[in-house]
Amino acid sequence: MPAAPSVIRPEARALLAWYDRHARVLPWRARRGEVPDPYRVWLSEIMLQQTTVATVGPYFEAFLARWPDVEALAKADLDEVLHAWAGLGYYSRARNLHACAGAVCARHGGAFPADEKELQALPGIGPYTAAAIAAIAFGKRAVVVDGNIERVIARLFAIETPLPAAKKEIKARMDEVTPEKRAGDFAQAMMDLGAAICTPRSPACNRCPFESACAARAAGIAESLPLKAPKKEKPVRRGAAFWLEGPGGEVLLRKRDAKGLLGGMTEIPSSEWTAEPRETDAILAEAPLDTEWQKLPGLVRHTFTHFHLELEVWQGKAGERAAVEGIWCAPERLGEHALPTVMKKIVAHALPEDGPLFAATRGKRG
Template sequence: MTDDSAPPLSEQTSEQAAARLLSWYDRNRRDLPWRAKPGEVADPYRVWLSEIMLQQTTVPAAAPYFRAFTERWPTVHALAAAPLDDLLVAWAGLGYYARARNLHACARTVVDRHGGRFPDEETALLALPGIGAYTAAAITAIAFGRKATVVDGNVERVIARMFAVTDPLPAVKPTLRRLAATRTPDQRPGDYAQAMMDLGATVCTPRKPKCMLCPWSDGCAARASGIAETLPRKLAKADKPTRRGTAFWLLNPDGAVLLRRRAERGLLGGMTEVPSTAWEETTPDAAALLAHQPIAVGWRALPGVVRHTFSHFHLELGVVTAQAGAGWHAVDGMWVPIDQLDQQALPSVMVKVVRHALAHA
């Protein structure tokens, strides 16, 4: 509920409006595993780790990964010292695996160049691997209490509605950031940033916003115009293309399966995979299967296909299986016992391939 003793939001200064939001936050803040308790000093490592995980990932999905990471690697020194493969295995399922590689590179940079202490200014943070404008601002504000304008998807929605910005995303992002900066206070910038995120996540939601509970509702231009639920507007997305390929489920005489590592750069870089053809618009023909097969052997097609969606395309993979005979020792890749596959850095699409093969082979 809004504070009836306070003047309307439209008549308040930005500092008064911020105080109103912070009062709401003090009563309604979410209890998140990476968030410092009231009165505690935020740990820059935990703030950074959570912000990297939350890129393209929801809070419920990120929370168990955050707990597992901080139990296994409680400090940036511990994470920097960990083998990259261990980190990739722990990351599997979170997607966007370049984040995991950048996470490791950033930890090592913080240890090697900054003595294990994160820089406390946005410009220095931006120089670290995997840290962009949003993450740098979030760390600056939340971990170090310095004034910084933190704008994620939740904040964009709040600002678009407060100012009734009807131009569509993504082109309007600079405008939303500029408007957000006009409200960023000098006091408690970290709490303010988290308050804005909580407001967007729990009250100013994409559908059916709870305007009666919003501390800023009396100054919301979109609510006054009856268009709050339509904002922010977005350009229609183009249909995603579908790519197709074939995965080779190859077992050796010992019952181990052949895996290989993808190239370090590019999609799923550095991750472990079941060998496959290239992923292209057309279904692989016999010539493509011969060109990409890891060993010349008789392959049997398994029923059904594995489907997965990436950010820019859909993927359909057929799976063929075979038993390797003579010469299997020389096959390029690594042979992994089936009961040890969970120790490999398999991305989600490859986990689906494994499950499909085990179910149908």
């Protein structure tokens, strides 16, 4: 547990006063006088990883309506959770979300623990998320540092070490200013400040409660911070997707392995994704069925965190008695399955432009 400063620093006092006037109203955030709900705090923090507040809002409301507490989520079918998650990306988060709900029920009687170490022992909860839950849901003093807070602290203290090397210093500085009381409000205030005032470009310094204390503003370098180390160029992987239609126009789907990228998600059958291009015979050897495959014009392109993906799409027909692993789905019912975004792009690529389903996926072609 970090050592709390004995006296609240002027920066913290100024920020909390600003927060009392300007706090964002968010569906997972307790309003003044309300007791925070740990389930809502946890759910929102998992959803907000690598995702914006604007995107998360509708998903959060839908999850809460369907699974109003951790017990309900623990009892849910994983496929249903993955389907509800589709579009948020980083699907390992959804699998861990479901596993964490089960662990909270099994180990803690359905009540989230308040201790950071106990929280980190749960699936999908790392140091940042544990600190956020401890502070926001339980009022514990914890040092919470997300992307917005990194930017605010780097500017407040004029930290010119590039990220990610600066993370340790930024956390230490956040420790210095985090108060013993209202630590959860302080963390949320820092997030709001970074989102609304201390923005990446054109920060509104004249409206910032840290204006007089900000070392970067005094030095005239606020907008240039935090510095970031040059990003490595993302590699490109290549593969093929197999759009296989049954005699009645049904489309073959299958489930990906539980582990790995898009684990447990439903997919249009695809080949291995490799760094080097492969010969057509090697690609078609991984097709779900030996039939006459026709390659569709163009490519499906998608970007993951660590690489770009380029997929050819091959179209084929299955005979009446074809034995193939997977499930057959009518095209108009594809939306009922947990298809990740890259698979939706494949669907859009394979459907005829004058067909009834193309309009719903317009603009997603590679």
